[in-house]
Amino acid sequence: GNSVTQMEGPVTLSEEAFLTINCTYTATGYPSLFWYVQYPGEGLQLLLKATKADDKGSNKGFEATYRKETTSFHLEKGSVQVSDSAVYFCALNFQGGSEKLVFGKGTKLTVNP
């Protein structure tokens, strides 16, 4: 079946540190890949996405590259801010199919000033 595995948190960083959150997937076929962010008490917001191999999604200083050879979609940011504190979810779906999103378990990030 289709699944997403992401690194377990929590992750605690100081402001301006480099961030990596690992995400790997298992899927039949070639899914679209997403990173969502959930701020405390809120729903999910799409952070970035990539729809095919070697695509790089980027937004608000975050980026992730769709690596088919390693079935990975790691999230990175060069310099985190306190306002980046949130839970980050990696997800996949198949466009044109049922379009259900399959989520990883989420990684909680805390950035300290």
Add this chain to the structure above:
Amino acid sequence: GAVVSQHPSWVICKSGTSVKIECRSLDFQATTMFWYRQFPKQSLMLMATSNEGSKATYEQGVEKDKFLINHASLTLSTLTVTSAHPEDSSFYICSARGPNQPQHFGDGTRLSIL
């Protein structure tokens, strides 16, 4: 941008009562809506997919008589938790999408059953 409104944001009720949660797309026609459940410190679990005007498709293990979903219009879907019990306490999140659009999520509803 596309906005999805979910109401209420927080509800506390007694065991045995039924609770209705609304999900509205405010500025687009949502041909498909999804209902997710999120347990504390865990991921989102898809409960069901509903298409406007047709019956919802439930995921395996989700009781359709327990979690009633209605998607009667292109802007509104409702989830009713019938005869709720403490184990139904959770964070419920809806998402909506129009044709050829990604999913847009509501802010979630925290349900606490006493």
